[in-house]
Amino acid sequence: MQLYLPIAEIPVNVLLILAMGAAVGFISGLFGIGGGFLMTPLLIFLGIPPAIAVGTQQAQIAASSMTSALAAWRRDAIDLKLSAFLLGGGFVGTMLGVWFFSVMRRAGQLELVIVVSYVTLFGVIGGLMLKESVREFVRQRRGIARPMRRAGDHPAYLGLPLRTRFPKSRLYTSVIPIIALSLFVGFAGAVLGIGGGFIVVPALLYLFRVPPTVVVGTSQFQILWTTLAATVLHTVVNDAVDVVLALMLILGGVFGAQFGARAGRNLRAELFRFLLAILVLAVGLRFAIELVLRPAEPFSVQVLEIKP
């Protein structure tokens, strides 16, 4: 069943798009990440112009994170105070990122920066997470209980000045590392075109030891606001959102996200971290392979502007 997209200006198979939306929504709901890193390449592969692929899937991410955030809200698993810090810092970080983006583009080295950062960022985060997960599995196999966290047993950066209590996250930390994290997430998101769930989720899990359910809820809440702003920005600046495509992706995505969130609740915390580590590592690996493998077609065509 083919349907013509009015902005992307190509016909697509409705069922295929619905299925893609559902699959990416499932992963998104499961891990509390946006899923844009999966959806964008899929849409481009179908022949949708890259700008429209990036712009339109923001709307889908907004919808699935709305669903997830509502579910988290009902379970009381959103740390609003933490979200506020993340959003504020993220906004400043995004502006810095956009500025850095244009500087590097003028220098002609943008692509190198993007690909190398993807590989290092995802490789390092994924690798660390995997190591941690494997160690935990081994411990369990041997029947060694994980040492209990004692009061006062925490990394030194939590003890910097301006300590604040985040009761829902069971966190008492200086706001300095939180703001640093949010700045970095906004910056990386603007430069690499990723929503940031990918960095926020592991960081909250590993650096701040926030409980997984609160991590997912808080991350989804933050993603909701970021993607809503991005959707509007993309339509105003680039005319790059296709409402018909967005509707199809949303319909598939919201249902996928529901099942994903449900599956996530039944996952054991260790397994959850292990799967997330594998996913992050796989993305890093994909970019690494793209970087070192001889491409089948070394040439590529980019349409800059269609003349009226």
Add this chain to the structure above:
Amino acid sequence: MRAAAAFLLTLAAAAPARAESLVASLSTSRVQITSNYTGAAIVVFGAIEKDGQTVARTGPYDVVVTVRGPRASLVVREKEPMGPIWLNRDRQPFADVPLYIAVLSSRKVEEVTTDALRNRLKVGLEAIVNGPDFTYSRGGADRPFRAALLRLQKQERLYLENARGVTFLTTSLFRAPVPIPAIAPPGNYEVDVILFSDNVMLARNQTNFELVKTGFEQDVAAIAREWSLLYGLAVAAMAVLFGWIASVIFRRD
């Protein structure tokens, strides 16, 4: 079709007496894109009209139909190894080229006329893509980029050449179906019909058709362009609404 041919013949008769003259018409001058659009086929009809003074030709007539779609500025990039990694290094801009080119002929374009005339008249994809006006030349460095653009566009069926694309119905009547793939962009398509015989151009005729969005597709595109803030807010609201509906449907607790 017979009616169309008859119409063409009367048109041709009205032309002033010269050697051969050529008349061309299209099955439609406006292709409408609706929600179930998956590409289109336009048929070019043509008639060759002779009068009493026309000299007898020894060879057969050859017809080449060239269709050029909306123009765009493109850039072609080439990945090259730098140390262990592959990066986009060299690039060639194409400032103003058609996104769609179809060359339909009654014979291979190489057999229709001489190389010199083919290059001058831009007959055939090779002649068009390698022409000096297609992109600027960089002392040979542009060659692989022209070839790559041709190859990649051919893969998408946006550039095509068919040596059997023009069929003669009688000795002076012909038709040429032009396949428009679904990904071909909306806009103006120019049709250029050239008549050859014995390597010589005898007549030429140009016409055009439009590929346009209609109804819902057109309205959406117009709103997105002219009321972009409102459109963006509407899409964002739609996302929130559907997210909320889904959570209500799935609410079990």
